[in-house]
Amino acid sequence: MSRGTGVRATRNPVVVVAGEDGNDRRSLRILLEALCPQMRGRVVEISDSVRLRLATEANLADRVAVLARKARARAVRERADLACVFVHEDLDSVDGDGVAEIQARVCRALVTELGTAHYVLSISEMEAWLLLFPNSLETFVSSWNVPAKRQGKDTGSFGDPKKILTHEVSMGARRYRESDAPEIFEKIVNLGHIKTPSGSNRSWDLFCGDVECCCADHVRLAGKRTS
Ligand SMILES: [Zn+2]
Structure with a gap:
C-alpha cells in the first residue's frame, strides 16, 4: 500500500543541546551555530535537569542514560540522525584544582553512553x-x-x-x-567579536576546541553515514 513517500532516503544530522535552563541552552545554540556554520538550523534542545557535576558514580551513569534517551528521542522526532550532544552545566566556583578531573569524568560517562558528546562546564558560570x-x-x-x-x-x-x-x-x-x-x-x-575574546577563560577555550572537533568530525561523520 505504500506510495513510497513515507520514508526519507537521507536523514540530516542534528546536534542536541542540554542545559540547566532555557537561557543556557539558547546561548549554547547561538554559539554552536556561529562557530560551526554546518550546524546552522541543525541544533535542537532538550530539557533535562543535568545534574552531572556532583553526581556519584552510580547516579552519573543513570542520569547520563536518561539524558541520552531524551537526546535520541529528540532526534527521532526530527527524523534525523543524532550527530552529537552538548551538555552544559555551570561549575559555580572559580577555576582550580580538580576541575579538569570533573570535566574528564563526566565527559567519559557521556561518550561511553552516546559515542559522541561534549561536556561544557562553564567556569564559574556562563556569565x-x-x-x-x-x-x-x-x-x-x-x-x-x-x-x-x-x-x-x-x-x-x-x-x-x-x-x-x-x-x-x-x-x-x-x-x-x-x-x-x-x-x-x-x-x-x-558584531564579529566571537573569535577575538578579551582576556581568557579555560572553559571558553575548551568549548571552542570541542566545537571545532565536532564540526570537523562528528557532524561531518553523521552526514556521511546517512548519505
Ligand atoms: Zn561532537
Whole structure:
C-alpha cells in the first residue's frame, strides 16, 4: 500500500543541546551555530535537569542514560540522525584544582553512553564568558560599562560573574538579567567579536576546541553515514 513517500532516503544530522535552563541552552545554540556554520538550523534542545557535576558514580551513569534517551528521542522526532550532544552545566566556583578531573569524568560517562558528546562546564558560570566581550556588552546597552579592572583578565577567576554584570557593568534602570545572555551572545556574533575574546577563560577555550572537533568530525561523520 505504500506510495513510497513515507520514508526519507537521507536523514540530516542534528546536534542536541542540554542545559540547566532555557537561557543556557539558547546561548549554547547561538554559539554552536556561529562557530560551526554546518550546524546552522541543525541544533535542537532538550530539557533535562543535568545534574552531572556532583553526581556519584552510580547516579552519573543513570542520569547520563536518561539524558541520552531524551537526546535520541529528540532526534527521532526530527527524523534525523543524532550527530552529537552538548551538555552544559555551570561549575559555580572559580577555576582550580580538580576541575579538569570533573570535566574528564563526566565527559567519559557521556561518550561511553552516546559515542559522541561534549561536556561544557562553564567556569564559574556562563556569565563569565560574556565578560570576555566588553565591547559587545557596552554596545548591547549603551549605559553599560565594563570596569578596566574586569577587562583582559582570566574571567574564570571571578567568583560571581553574574554579580559583576548586575552591580559593576550595568547601572541604574537597565540592569543585567539572565534572559539577556542569549541576546548578548547574538550581539557578540553579529558584531564579529566571537573569535577575538578579551582576556581568557579555560572553559571558553575548551568549548571552542570541542566545537571545532565536532564540526570537523562528528557532524561531518553523521552526514556521511546517512548519505
Ligand atoms: Zn561532537
